[in-house]
Amino acid sequence: xxYEYAYLYITPGREDEFEQALVTASxxxxxxxxxxxxxLYRDVETTGSYLLRVGWAHLDDHVEKFPKSEQAxxxxxxxxxxxxxxxxxxxxxxxxxxxxxxx
Numbered sequence: 001x002x003y004e005y006a007y008l009y010i011t012p013g014r015e016d017e018f019e020q021a022l023v024t025a026s027x028x029x030x031x032x033x034x035x036x037x038x039x040l041y042r043d044v045e046t047t048g049s050y051l052l053r054v055g056w057a058h059l060d061d062h063v064e065k066f067p068k069s070e071q072a073x074x075x076x077x078x079x080x081x082x083x084x085x086x087x088x089x090x091x092x093x094x095x096x097x098x099x100x101x102x103x
Contacts, residue, residue: 001036001055001056001057001058001094002055002056002058002059002062002091002092002093002094003053003054003055003056003091003092003094004052004053004054004055004056004062004089004090004091005051005052005053005089005090005091005092006051006052006053006054006087006088006089007049007050007051007087007088007089008049008050008051008052008083008087009048009049009083009084009085009087010048010049010050010082010083010084011048011082011083011084012047012048012084014082015047015048017082018050018079018082019040021078021079021082022040022052022078022079023040024078025074025075025078025079026038028071028074028075028078029054029071029075031071032061032065032066032069032071032072032075033061033065033066033069034056034057034058034060034061034062034065034066035054035055035056035057035061035066036055036056036057037053037054037055038052038053038054038055039052039053039054040052040053041053048084052087055094059091062091063091
C-alpha cells in the first residue's frame with residue numbers, strides 16, 4: 001500500500017464549504033479501484049491549508065487507473081473549484097525505512 005499526500009490550498013473564506021464538499025465527495029473517491037482510505041486534516045499553522053491522505057493498494061491505482069476512471073471526474077468536479085492554487089502531490093510507501101518488505 002502507498003499513501004498519496006495532497007497538500008490543498010483553499011480559497012480564503014471557503015474552508016467550511018470545502019470541508020463539507022470533501023465529506024460528501026469522499027464516497028466517490030473511496031469507490032475507485034484500489035482506494036483503501038480517505039482522510040482530511042486541517043493545517044494548524046496555515047489557515048485554509050489541508051492535507052488529504054489517500055491510501056491506495058498500488059501506485060498504479062492512483063497514477064494510471066484513477067485518472068481514466070469515472071470517479072476522477074466526479075471527485076474533481078466536487079472539490080477543485082475550492083482550490084486557491086494547484087495542490088502539491090506526493091506518494092509514500094507505508095513501510096518505514098529499514099523494515100524488510102513482506103512477501
